[in-house]
Amino acid sequence: MNDVIIVAQSLTKIYDQMTDYPVKSLDHVSLEVKDGEFIAIMGPSGSGKTTLIQCLSTMDQPTDGQVYLYGQPLSHFTDYEICQFRNQKIGFIFQDYQLLDYLTIEENIAFPLSMNNVPTNKIKERVQKISYKIGVEDILKKYPGECSGGQKQRVAIARAFIGQLEMIIADEPTGNLDSQNTFELMNILKAFHEKEHKTIVLVTHDVMVASYASRLLYIQDGKITEQLHRDDFQNQNEYFKHIVKLNSQERYMLFQNG
Numbered sequence: 001m002n003d004v005i006i007v008a009q010s011l012t013k014i015y016d017q018m019t020d021y022p023v024k025s026l027d028h029v030s031l032e033v034k035d036g037e038f039i040a041i042m043g044p045s046g047s048g049k050t051t052l053i054q055c056l057s058t059m060d061q062p063t064d065g066q067v068y069l070y071g072q073p074l075s076h077f078t079d080y081e082i083c084q085f086r087n088q089k090i091g092f093i094f095q096d097y098q099l100l101d102y103l104t105i106e107e108n109i110a111f112p113l114s115m116n117n118v119p120t121n122k123i124k125e126r127v128q129k130i131s132y133k134i135g136v137e138d139i140l141k142k143y144p145g146e147c148s149g150g151q152k153q154r155v156a157i158a159r160a161f162i163g164q165l166e167m168i169i170a171d172e173p174t175g176n177l178d179s180q181n182t183f184e185l186m187n188i189l190k191a192f193h194e195k196e197h198k199t200i201v202l203v204t205h206d207v208m209v210a211s212y213a214s215r216l217l218y219i220q221d222g223k224i225t226e227q228l229h230r231d232d233f234q235n236q237n238e239y240f241k242h243i244v245k246l247n248s249q250e251r252y253m254l255f256q257n258g
Contacts, residue, residue, distance in 0.1 A: 004071070005089075005167060005199060006033040006056050011065035013051050013222075025051040026062065027222035035166070038193045038200045040213035042247065048222040049203045050171055056201065057090050057169045058082050087116070091160030091168045095175040097152040099144040105155050106131075106140035112163045126162055134158045134188055150181035157185065161192055167199040168192075174209055186212050207247050211240040218246060 013026040025048045033039060033056065041049050054060035055067060058074065067074040069085060077085070091112075092098075099108045106127055107114075113123045131137040136154050144152055153173060160168050170189070174182040190212050192198045204210050218226040226246055233239040 003035045004032050005035055005069070007068040007071075008032070008052075008056060009066045009068065011052070011055055011062040011067070013048070013055065013060070014063045017063065024222055026055070026065075028065070029219075029222070029224055030065075031217065031224065033167070033199065033201060035199055036193075036197045037215060038190075038213045039202065039215045039217065040210040041201070041203045041217045041219060042205065042207075042210050042243075043219040045205075047219045049219055051222075052219065053169050053171060053201060053203055057092070058086050087112075088163075089166045091163055091165045093153075093156050093160050093168060093170040093173045095172040097144070097149075097156045099152055099155060099159075101144050103143075104140065105136060105142050105144070105147065108144065108155055109136075109140075109158045109162055112159060116163070130158045130162050134161075149176050150178075150184070153177060153181070153185055154188070157188060161198070167201065170200065170202040172203055172205070174204065174206060182206070182209065207240070207243050210243055211236070216243060216246075 008029060008031050011026050011029045012024065015023045015025060029048070029052060041052060043049050051060065055062050058067070058069075061074070069077065074082065100111065103111065109131065110123045110127050113126065127140070128137070131140060134154050134157055136151060136158060139147055139151055144155070147155070153176075156173075168189075173189075174185060177185065186209055189200060189202075193200050200213075202209070202213060210216055214230045216228040217224050228239070228242055228246065230236070230239045233242065
């Protein structure tokens with residue numbers, strides 16, 4: 001049985017709590033993330049997807065409820081320990097890449113290792129290895145401004161995985177990409193998940209992207225309303241059809257209730 005990395009227990013997140021117009025972004029959400037899982041979180045804009053992964057990744061804290069890291073409640077960790085957990089265990093991939101424009105591609109990929117005082121020769125070795133694996137070895141001396149969106153997202157993936165971290169949090173990683181680059185990048189993530197046993201939690205609005213995950217959570221109005229497991233279906237095609245159907249049904253209900 002896979003070890004549980006993170007547990008969310010009845011998470012509630014309220015923004016602007018002390019104003020006349022508080023916003024409940026999460027409403028008693030519970031789930032667990034197991035080592036080696038590939039989870040996709042879907043839902044309409046404003047449903048709480050990003051807030052949920054921010055709480056899971058310790059980037060934000062819930063108003064109520066508890067997050068457990070390897071069985072220990074987050075409230076038992078100091079701010080320094082939480083920061084260390086995030087830096088040493090979690091890699092992040094964002095829709096807008098978040099590369100440093102004044103660094104070369106090589107330096108951007110190496111940045112997490114440089115911040116953790118990894119020896120220079122080891123950094124060089126690992127940058128070369130992952131750049132070949134992801135297909136950015138020809139642009140290492142370029143700057144982000146000289147690269148396409150697809151290239152920059154590949155660099156962001158390389159930076160996330162170079163630290164040999166245990167979990168990757170990806171927030172709409174294909175949101176700015178065309179269909180071909182989306183297909184290529186999702187296959188890269190799939191390969192890392194399957195061959196290197198990486199845990200991935202991904203937020204997306206794209207049903208094709210969501211179908212790469214082994215488990216799908218659908219969130220609406222701050223609540224997880226549905227879950228799908230790929231193993232419950234005969235094949236990938238059936239799984240994809242059910243994701244499309246679920247997404248259509250949930251959006252129809254949202255329209256009806258709006």
